[in-house]
Amino acid sequence: MATEAEIAPSHHHDEPDPNANYLIASKGVWSWLTTLDHKRIGVMYLISVTLAFFMGGMFALLIRLELLTPGRTIMGAATYNRVFTLHGAIMVFLFIIPSIPAAMGNFILPIMLGAKDVAFPRLNLMSFYIYVIGAIFCLFSIVSGAVDTGWTFYTPYSTTSSSSVVSMTLGVFILGFSSILTGLNFIVTIHKLRAPGMHWRRLPLFVWGMYATSVIQVLATPVLAITLALLAMEKVLGLGIFDASLGGDPVLFQHFFWFYSHPAVYIMIVPGMAIVSELFATFSRRAVFGYFAIAMSSLGLALLGFLVWGHHMFTSGQSEFSTMVFSGLTMLVAIPSGVKVFNWTATLYKGSIWLTTPMLYALSFLVLFTIGGLTGLFLGTLSVDIHLHDTYFVVAHFHYVMMGGTVMGFLGGLLYWWPKITGKLYNEPAAKVSWGFIFVGFNAVFIAQFIMGSRGMPRRYYDYVPEFRPYHAFSTYGSWVLAVGFFILAGVLIQSLLKGAKSPPNPWGSAGFEWNTSSPPIYSNFAETPVITRGPYDYHEATEEELFDGFPEDFKKTES
Amino acid sequence: MNSTDLMKQLPAQWSTFGPGYDWLFYFIYWMSVALFVGIIGTAIFFVVKYRRRPGVKAEPTGHNLVMELAWTVAPVILLVLLFHWGFAGYVSLTSPPPDAMDIRVRARKWSWDFEYPNGGHTANSVTIPINRPVRFVISSEDVLHAMFIPAFRVKRDAVPGMYSTLWFQATHTGDTRFYCAEYCGAADAPVIGADGVARETGHFSMGGPVHIIPQSQWQEFLVGILRAPTHANGTEFTPAEWGEQLYTAQNCNTCHSVNGSAMTGPTWQHIFGHDVALADGSHVPVDENYVRRSILEPNAQVVQGFNPVMPSYQGSLTDRQLDALIAYIRSLR
Known part of the structure; x- marks a missing residue:
């Protein structure tokens, strides 16, 4: 820890200067590629996941464009199947799973704990390169014919498809190890590297969320690896595990797949909730209501996430008894989710609410996740699910949770920590405009999908009967509004990188510990090991200097 | 289709499951609307009322154990109710009456075959009598498919290597549609039909009409599928x-x-x-x-x-x- 660094003899001349800004502590591309600094690794992840998000987003726009009119609009059916598969696979495995934990968790989590780095910095760098190698296999599968199985790789279609399923599953298999190593690193870091005074009840809620996420990553991801290995063995060696014609059981694959992929839903959403908890506290200027309940509900979701995989299989031919049990357990998920929503709302009460763009994203999360959660009740209720299963209703539901939840949390966190990461301020009014486009566009895309879904439009359809045309067209127009929002946001961030004003250490006046160091942080995070004497949300105990260091005059200038 | 139809959440219901299903769906729907308006309305009210103003500080957060317990426990009651109604509905969906008429349904990429009790077949279209319980015994010859009839509120996967069943009892005569609801791929290139037009085939084209006919026409239909079809003038096809x-x-x-x-x-x-x-x-x-x-x-x-x-x-x-x-x-x- 930091104390060891202080005792250590004076550092070698080519080692980074511990007291310099981490961006310039050592120079050159090589110093970035071989860095052990959690902040630089976080930034490299951030760039990677942003590229993945851009690619996945382009595929999403192609899907919507094709569905603008019935029949062929711009591509054939075989191409369409590849496009929607790549949209799903890239968004899930290359963007959303690593997005918040690997990019923002890596950057912020050690600073929040008052640590110098994660517990295993070399392992951290290795997990980044494993991610890169996995991503290369996934990209290779795209140029070698792509995959047309859907991101779920259901057998026996995936074992009989002539597309490059093996390369894609190998890529996802490798990506899993990156996820496991990051999770392991975070668990050890949280247990062992907390600064003096940072006891469990003072742990920021972002850290609690990362902790719950890491536990799922470590426990669930190996199951996906095994499943994909079995799939590859069946496809390459002809072992009969899932293929009925070889004596296997296709439903078994679904059990295996969802045993990982349902917990993975919580790998995706819990980090979003974790960021939003920070945003509600900072921009309401008071502690999150029900701190302990929110922390425990993250762990509760992590646990329940392991027990509900069968709700993806209500029509699959699993036994009626399992179906009943899974429906009951699925209902329980609503309780910790509800606890979070109620607590966030109560946090606003008697606060001093500052509607910055990050806060607008936090409120968007509240609105969209509530819709995502309530529509989950339709799908958890057995008889109601039967009609809605595998329709656009499900597509809309999980986009409200994944995009309306996690992506809104990601964007809120990105803008909130942007001055911390880059040391630059961004243009708030322009960021608000981009938020407006994203919020309106998103709802336009998916509200239409709820209605067509419950009216009977099945998912993964290249063509549709004329009855559904107005909904598809509306959804496609929404996707263009959404895209405009993202392009404005990209412009805002690029403008900030190139010409943004220098940020004060604590531009938001937050009581969070990550703001108690310079922005951007020095290489060793803190000049000396901090001693924590209050909670991360104790605004009434924080000094004025802590809350507004150099603010608000500097910030106001850039705003106007 | 007028604009009020466009905003309707569910399509017309034509089976005995319909009324119960629609009631439960709309119950959850309006309950969700009420909860959404309640939660988000409160949030918006707070955001406006407690917006940042100079000189006004946030009050430190307190505790309210009663409220926290209330919003943890109250949903449980609702969830138990939903589970119970959903499960009761599911039991009736999976329990065909013993006198149900079996139709054997075989799925393959990308067509459906329906075999009737007298051994006759139809492809990519199914005809059933009104007011009579019908059970589909479904299997697949290649990959996963799913039989989905929105108007009946039923759906079931077709799985290679096993039989799955669904049943329903139609309450209206007329035509509605069935779909394949489990992704099953597509042909690599468009296929030229007998009419010379190239069409894409795949998961999305694996649907067809459900004809619901009066019971009085049922015997006539069954006999008809064993015979060669006839021209408009009544002569049989060669x-x-x-x-x-x-x-x-x-x-x-x-x-x-x-x-x-x-x-x-x-x-x-x-x-x-x-x-x-x-x-x-x-x-x-x-x-x-x-x-x-x-x-x-x-x-x-x-x-x-x-x-x-x-x-x-x-x-x-x-x-x-x-x-x-x-x-x-x-x-x-």
Whole structure:
């Protein structure tokens, strides 16, 4: 820890200067590629996941464009199947799973704990390169014919498809190890590297969320690896595990797949909730209501996430008894989710609410996740699910949770920590405009999908009967509004990188510990090991200097 | 379709499950609307009322154990209710009455075959009588598919290697649609139909009409599917005409052309009466027996240059339909 660094003899001349800004502590591309600094690794992840998000987003726009009119609009059916598969696979495995934990968790989590780095910095760098190698296999599968199985790789279609399923599953298999190593690193870091005074009840809620996420990553991801290995063995060696014609059981694959992929839903959403908890506290200027309940509900979701995989299989031919049990357990998920929503709302009460763009994203999360959660009740209720299963209703539901939840949390966190990461301020009014486009566009895309879904439009359809045309067209127009929002946001961030004003250490006046160091942080995070004497949300105990260091005059200038 | 129809959440319901299903759906719907307005309305009210103002500080957060317990426990009551109603509905969805009439449903890429109690078949369209419980016994010959009839509020996967069932009792006569709801891929390229138009086939094209007819017409329908179809003037199709109709109805045209071009399978043009080379190098004459065997055991004698991918039509075609197809292929000589 930091104390060891202080005792250590004076550092070698080519080692980074511990007291310099981490961006310039050592120079050159090589110093970035071989860095052990959690902040630089976080930034490299951030760039990677942003590229993945851009690619996945382009595929999403192609899907919507094709569905603008019935029949062929711009591509054939075989191409369409590849496009929607790549949209799903890239968004899930290359963007959303690593997005918040690997990019923002890596950057912020050690600073929040008052640590110098994660517990295993070399392992951290290795997990980044494993991610890169996995991503290369996934990209290779795209140029070698792509995959047309859907991101779920259901057998026996995936074992009989002539597309490059093996390369894609190998890529996802490798990506899993990156996820496991990051999770392991975070668990050890949280247990062992907390600064003096940072006891469990003072742990920021972002850290609690990362902790719950890491536990799922470590426990669930190996199951996906095994499943994909079995799939590859069946496809390459002809072992009969899932293929009925070889004596296997296709439903078994679904059990295996969802045993990982349902917990993975919580790998995706819990980090979003974790960021939003920070945003509600900072921009309401008071502690999150029900701190302990929110922390425990993250762990509760992590646990329940392991027990509900069968709700993806209500029509699959699993036994009626399992179906009943899974429906009951699925209902329980609503309780910790509800606890979070109620607590966030109560946090606003008697606060001093500052509607910055990050806060607008936090409120968007509240609105969209509530819709995502309530529509989950339709799908958890057995008889109601039967009609809605595998329709656009499900597509809309999980986009409200994944995009309306996690992506809104990601964007809120990105803008909130942007001055911390880059040391630059961004243009708030322009960021608000981009938020407006994203919020309106998103709802336009998916509200239409709820209605067509419950009216009977099945998912993964290249063509549709004329009855559904107005909904598809509306959804496609929404996707263009959404895209405009993202392009404005990209412009805002690029403008900030190139010409943004220098940020004060604590531009938001937050009581969070990550703001108690310079922005951007020095290489060793803190000049000396901090001693924590209050909670991360104790605004009434924080000094004025802590809350507004150099603010608000500097910030106001850039705003106007 | 007018604008109020566009905003309706559910399509028309035409089965005995419909009223109960729609009631529960709309119960959850309006409950969700109420909860959403309550939660988000409160949040917006707070955001406006407690907006940042100079000189006004936030109050430190307190505790309210009663409220926290209340919003943890109160949802449980609601969830138990939903679970109970959902499960009760599911029990009736999965418990066909003992007197239900069985229709055997076979799915394959990318068509459906329906076999009626008298051994007659229809392809990609199903006809059922009103007010009579009908049970579908579903299987798949290749990958996963799912039978989905929105108007009946029923859905069930077709899984290779096992049977799955769904049942319903229609309450309206008329036409509605069934769909495939489990992703099953698509053909690599558009397929040219008998009408000369190229069409994409795949998961999305694997649907068709559900005709619900009065019980008085049911016997007539059953007899009709065993006979050759008739022209508008009442004369029966010739065997070759019937075969041409089956060529499209049974989706033979997905893989076999009649104009000489090779698709997934060999063309039917100019093959009857000629010799063909098989994958093992031997030659066989294309005669009645070869064609019949190629339909019923398609992978026994595969023509050189083609993959053994055709599903068996054993049990999907009656002998008279087989004769009609053979007559059609002969006519293309």
